[in-house]
Amino acid sequence: MQAVGIEIDGERINLAILNKKKDLIKLKSLDASKINPIKNVKPFYIFGKKNVLISTGLDTQDVLIKNTSFNVKKSFFLKRAIKFQKESITTIDPSKTITEAIYLKDLSKLKFFITTKELLKKHLYRLKKLKIDPDQVTSVSSALCRFASHYFKDIKNAYLVHISESKTSCIFMKDNMAEKSSIIKIGLNKLKQVVFENKKNSNSKIDVLENAKKGELQNILNELKQEIERAFSSFIKNDKDKYPMLITGDIDSFLNLDSFLQNKKTSEILQSSVLEENGHLKSQAISIGLALNLLAKDRLYPQFRKSEFTPAKKLKTIGRKITFLCFFSIIFSYFLYLGSNYFIGKTQDQLHEKLNFLKKFENGFFTTDKPLITDNFYTDLKKYEKTLVNETKEFPYFLKVLNVTQTLYWLNNNEHLKDGEIISFDYKLDKYPNIFAKRDPYQAIVEIVFKTDKPSFARSFYDSLTQGETIADEKQTISWDVQDDSYKTQFYLKQTKF
Structure with missing residues (x-):
C-alpha cells in the first residue's frame, strides 16, 4: 500500500510518499517546492492513477478540539449517545459544521474535531486548482501527533511545536492524540527576513544562542518563546506538570533553536538520532504524519471528507461494487431459479410415482371405480384429496381412538x-x-x-x-x-x- 501526505505551507508544497508491506513502513521519497501548477500537476495526476491514497490536513486554527467524559458501555446505546453529544458540543449551527467524534473506550472519553463546511470547501478548492483530489482530509494537529508517536514510541504526552513559513503551531499531545492546540503568527519567513536581510550568503546558518542578543532578532525570538510558553500554560494550568517538547519544521538554518525555546513548562527536548541525522524529516513532519495516518490500523484521527464531501474516487469505487453486486445477484438468482426448477421437478416426479402407487393399491378400497391416475401431479393430488374427503367407507388410516x-x-x-x-x-x-x-x-x-x-x-x-x-x-x-x-x-x- 502506498500513501501520499501533502502539506500546503503558504506558497510551498511538501510531499511525503510512504510504502507499507505487511507491518513494515518505508519512506519512499520526500519533496518540497514552490507551488507551480504547470510543474506540479503531473506528478499528482500520476499518483492518482496508481491507486495510491492521498491525505491532506486542515490548518490547526481551522479545527476545534473538544473533549468530554463518556462512559457508555452498551453498544446498543453508543451511536445514539455519541449523536446526542455531537449536537450539544458546540453552539455553531450543525448544518454549517462537520464534527468528527472519536470514542476512546479505554479512557472513557469522547474527542471531537470540529471544522466548518466553508473552511473545508476552501481547502478542497485550492487543492482542485492543483488537480489534487485527496482521499482523506484530516487535521495538521493529528498529523504532528502521529509523527511524534512514530519516531518516539515511548512518549505518549508531549508539547509539539511546528514552525512553518507564516505561523507556528503548538499542540499538546495526550495519549498520542491532539488534546489542545494554538497558533502563533510568527513563522520562518519573519525570522529569515530579519536574519538574512543584510547577509550576502542566504544559505548560511546562525547559532540562535549566540545571536539572539542582537537587535530585532532578539525581539522576535523572545516574542516567539513567550508566546509558546503562554500557549503551554493555557494547555496545562499547573506549573508543576512538565512535559517533553518536540520542535519540527524547516529549522536547519537556526542552530540550537530548540534549546533557546525551552521553558519552565518543558521537562526536556525530544531528540532522535534519526531525526538529527536527517533534518529534512522534521521539515516534512506534517506531510509524513498525514501519510502515516493513512497507513495506521487505528482510527485515532478525524476524516472530514464524508457525506457531501466524499471523494469522487470513493464514489466511483462504491458504484463499481454496487454494480458488481447487482450483476452477481442477478446471475446467482438465475442459476438458483434453474436449480430450484430442476430439483422441484425431480421431487414432483418422485412424489407422483408414490401417489400413483398408493392409489393403485387402494383402488379396490374406494367406492368409485373411476381411474385416478393423470399426467399432472397437482391435478392428480387434488382429485385424490377430494376422493378421500368424499369417501363414505371407513378409512383405516384415520385414528379411531382418542389421541x-x-x-x-x-x-x-x-x-x-x-x-x-x-x-x-x-x-x-x-x-x-x-x-x-x-x-x-x-x-x-x-x-x-x-x-x-x-x-x-x-x-x-x-x-x-x-x-x-x-x-x-x-x-x-x-x-x-x-x-x-x-x-x-x-x-x-x-x-x-x-
Whole structure:
C-alpha cells in the first residue's frame, strides 16, 4: 500500500510518499517546492492513477478540539449517545459544521474535531486548482501527533511545536492524540527576513544562542518563546506538570533553536538520532504524519471528507461494487431459479410415482371405480384429496381412538382425580393398520401413575374404568397396582367411530 501526505505551507508544497508491506513502513521519497501548477500537476495526476491514497490536513486554527467524559458501555446505546453529544458540543449551527467524534473506550472519553463546511470547501478548492483530489482530509494537529508517536514510541504526552513559513503551531499531545492546540503568527519567513536581510550568503546558518542578543532578532525570538510558553500554560494550568517538547519544521538554518525555546513548562527536548541525522524529516513532519495516518490500523484521527464531501474516487469505487453486486445477484438468482426448477421437478416426479402407487393399491378400497391416475401431479393430488374427503367407507388410516391430547384432557377433567396428582403418563399404539395390513385395528394403551390423599377417590376411579363408564375398554385387561401413596393403572382405549 502506498500513501501520499501533502502539506500546503503558504506558497510551498511538501510531499511525503510512504510504502507499507505487511507491518513494515518505508519512506519512499520526500519533496518540497514552490507551488507551480504547470510543474506540479503531473506528478499528482500520476499518483492518482496508481491507486495510491492521498491525505491532506486542515490548518490547526481551522479545527476545534473538544473533549468530554463518556462512559457508555452498551453498544446498543453508543451511536445514539455519541449523536446526542455531537449536537450539544458546540453552539455553531450543525448544518454549517462537520464534527468528527472519536470514542476512546479505554479512557472513557469522547474527542471531537470540529471544522466548518466553508473552511473545508476552501481547502478542497485550492487543492482542485492543483488537480489534487485527496482521499482523506484530516487535521495538521493529528498529523504532528502521529509523527511524534512514530519516531518516539515511548512518549505518549508531549508539547509539539511546528514552525512553518507564516505561523507556528503548538499542540499538546495526550495519549498520542491532539488534546489542545494554538497558533502563533510568527513563522520562518519573519525570522529569515530579519536574519538574512543584510547577509550576502542566504544559505548560511546562525547559532540562535549566540545571536539572539542582537537587535530585532532578539525581539522576535523572545516574542516567539513567550508566546509558546503562554500557549503551554493555557494547555496545562499547573506549573508543576512538565512535559517533553518536540520542535519540527524547516529549522536547519537556526542552530540550537530548540534549546533557546525551552521553558519552565518543558521537562526536556525530544531528540532522535534519526531525526538529527536527517533534518529534512522534521521539515516534512506534517506531510509524513498525514501519510502515516493513512497507513495506521487505528482510527485515532478525524476524516472530514464524508457525506457531501466524499471523494469522487470513493464514489466511483462504491458504484463499481454496487454494480458488481447487482450483476452477481442477478446471475446467482438465475442459476438458483434453474436449480430450484430442476430439483422441484425431480421431487414432483418422485412424489407422483408414490401417489400413483398408493392409489393403485387402494383402488379396490374406494367406492368409485373411476381411474385416478393423470399426467399432472397437482391435478392428480387434488382429485385424490377430494376422493378421500368424499369417501363414505371407513378409512383405516384415520385414528379411531382418542389421541394423546384428548386423553390428557379427559384425565385432567376427571372428577375422581380432582384431588390427585398425575406423576407419570405413557401413551403408545400397541397395534395399528398399515398399507400391508389395513384391517388391523387401532389399539392404544395408556399407563398412568397418580397420587391422592383419599384412597376412596382412587377406588372410585378404578371402578369407573372397569364398569365401562369411561374411555377405557372394559373388555380388555385393566391392571391396578397400589404402591404406598401412589396408584398405577394400565388400560386400553375404546374404539371410536370415524
